Amino acid sequence: MDNSATATLKLAAEPGQWQRLSPVAIMYFAVAFIRALVGNFVYLLPALLLSYNKIKQNPQLWLPALGALLLLCATVGWLKFHYYRYRLYQGNLQIKSGVLQKKHLDLPFERIQNIRLEQPLFYRPTDHVCMLLDTAGSAKQEAKIYALPKAFAEQLKSRILNNRAGAEHQQPQTDAVEQQEQLLNARSTKDLIIHGITSNRIWLFLGGLAPFYDNMFDSAAIWLERLGVDLQAMFDPATQAWWQYGIYLVSLVLLLMLGLTLLSIGGSLLTFHGFRLTRIDDRYIRRSGLLTRHEVSMKLSRLQMIVAKQDWLDRVLGRINLKFEQLNASFEHAGAVAVTGKLMVPSVKADECEFLMADALPGNQLADITFTPISRRHILRTMLLPTLVYLPLACIMAYKQLWPELMIASLALFTSAALLTLRWWRWGYASDAEFMYIRKGLLGIDRYCLPIHKIQQTRFSQSLLMKRSGLCSIKLVLACGAQTIPYIPSHIGHALINTALHKVEREKRPWM
Template sequence: MTNYHGQWLKLSPVAIIYFAVQFVKDVGNNLIYLLPAILVGYNQFSENGLVIISGLSALLLFVAISALLKFYFYQYRLTDGRVQIHSGVFQKNHIDLPFERIQNVRFEQPIFYRPTNHICMLLDTAGSSKLEAKIIALPKGVAESLKQEILSHKTEQVSNAENEQPEAEHEQILNSRSVQDLIIHGLASNRIWIVLGALAPFFNSLSEKFIAGIENLGVDVDALMASSQYAFWQYVLFFLSIAFIVIAFMALISVLGSVITFYDFKLTRSNDRYIRRNGFFTRHEVVMKLSRLQMIVYQQNWLDRVLQRVNLKFEQLGASLDRQSAGTSGGKIMVPSVTQGEANDLAADAWPENKLSAINYHPVSKRLAVRNTLIAFWLLIPLSGVLAYFGNGELAVASITLFILSTAFIILSWKRWGYAIDDNFIYLRKGLIGVNYRCFPIHKVQQTKLSQSWFMRRFKLCSVKLVLACGGQTLPFIKRTTGEKYIDTCLYQVEALRKSWM
């Protein structure tokens, strides 16, 4: 590693594939904006195969040239205690990142890097809302050496400040997830509805192709629907069967997504660092110092509660910022579908004094439900009256039904709200059909805010917002004396203990 210090280095040629794939991903992320042009082009040239082939060839050529240029203009240098990166074709980007600013080191290994054993190194800092630096294609040995050099540099700084010797590195496995666990996570997660939402613009064309496919099998759909030889329950059974097949297919996609994302999941601990490794096509490695941990979250939707599973999240610095992405976020470490006992063990490993599994929560004021119910009432009931006056009886009934459902959800959400405090931590509970439990140290609070509306002042209530490095947490409709006590406790501990929040 030291042989390369001070020299400007080029990437391995395998990085060309990375740049090409990244270009395709960027286009895919903006596909929604390109759909009108794609549909117009397809309608005009669908019968001209030569034009389509020529267009695809030109696109592939453009992707290849773009990847080659990005590869050619990318170079990096490792000097004493710094990483420097020059990149960009038309817009030049120069990054000079001192080791002491680096707060998080992550590895990614796409599937096309595995034959050559190369790795992407991602470097995060606490002072930026986006990824600070990314070295695209490092040999794995070089990447591991650089990672150890960065971590050793920071450890030496802390040890010198405290006159201590750095501890030897030793990894201990805390948790791993089997394929069965990942299947449960896929079934219980919301990926099914995400997929359905993404397919919504294509429902018409998909239904037409589905009907055409059935007719190709010799089934006359129009005659079937117009026929009176079938009983009503047979039609109901037919459509329920189709719905079951569609939902089963979507569930399969969700399970596949879960397995691909979290495949071979392992959470280990080395001294004061947690290390998460997972991924089938792209291997991800995230390193998080315990001091950067801001909040522990137990997340359960309704199916998780039925299956008695918990999604455990370690929220760290910048967890709500742009650098996170689903499943592979740099802002948090998520352990999918653990049992309640496993979740409690992991939380106790990080913060032994927390009482997340045993604390008793205080309810928020019932006037939260009253206020929200009144808002729903004045929005929907007058609307139903107007609709009924103009002869839209069905819409009027639908509006009243919506009000009843809204009231039920408002009451359910109010009953989920809860809060508690002990000598070291603040605890929150909230949700709707599912439930989330949150726990964070009092000394991690960076900002407090107490607010009152006219409605709250009448009943001596308030809402308190506590801002952490991972985002703000709100306690709504609590007694004003309680809110002032929470704020005073937070400010006192921050001032008296003077512990670092990172």
């Protein structure tokens, strides 16, 4: 702490003085440079691997080359470190950086939405962190202070956050850090393993690999053959009984799924290891990460919506992924920032979920409110497209007497009808004086709770057919995106919109 205390003193004594980073930053820059190099030259790797033997035989060539490369990285790291300066000046964070291309960033405190601290593995021994400052605007406006002693970073953070609150909210700046953090939730390794199993990454991964299936199967077959397993014979219906064939197939699929599940568990542990959600005053802080420690903080007043997501496997295991949605996280901060910057509590149990929800939005009844179903016409409407595709196809198939194809097509139609009916069944809405609740999903269930006073815009829409049967859809736009409630009675739609507008315009409560 004394280290940071002197640093704070320095900062306080010389307001507006340009500050340098800690020299550990050289390491950060060098690693970032190596990463960029690897990212750009990854396609050279196969060539390198092919000539691996040749390279190995000529150490007099590759040793100096490697040395030169390392020297280059070190030089780039040092240069970037050398030209990097930052200061706090008249309510602004200013950063000068760049070796060849100079950059000057001017970031007013009040524009800073979120401050995150990140601790890469190599910062641990010296206890340094990297500070990331998000702004409401584009991702380009994101600022980074690459290396600060951790305690000092905490103080700087609370100083910026307090400064932003303005003169009427002047707190002693160092107090915020000293204040006791209240632990809201922590995740054990067991929880994270469950999260790894239930999270959908497996299927995403499978989908992402789709273009390579052919190659993968070919090389797998060659590899297995070398091990003495003859796939061709194994999967030849002529030499194998159908049940043997089936067992092989099932075990192969299970093996594949096991591997992918292990990968997913690894990913979950990597991101969420040591997960702790704490609260100081009106601020939530999430810390997690196995290698790089991430810290995300969110002012409670910026919370726009709570989402409790349950996939089918989550439902079986009784777990819930709880998401706290902030500003536009969905589309404006797409990419890596969105993943790490989101405040999600992975795989909590129902009682923990209820506790967290009650803490974040006191008085909400998401856990036990009764949802009203939407109109059955929603099924008809969503079945329209599949039916329109099916009918002409079926006619052609029947005309050409392609019976098996017709059966598959009919089966597909019935499956989609079943799924769409399930989707309709999941849709539901409810509201009370403070919140609107929406439930939707297909196999899983997602429940949303939105504070009515944070609504930004409303939309009432209906087609002429819907109008005739007295139905409408409404859309509620919030700063974190929009939520739709489709196919509800028009008078209820109007009432919901009227009440929402009334509440927003009458109470005039801030949305952030």
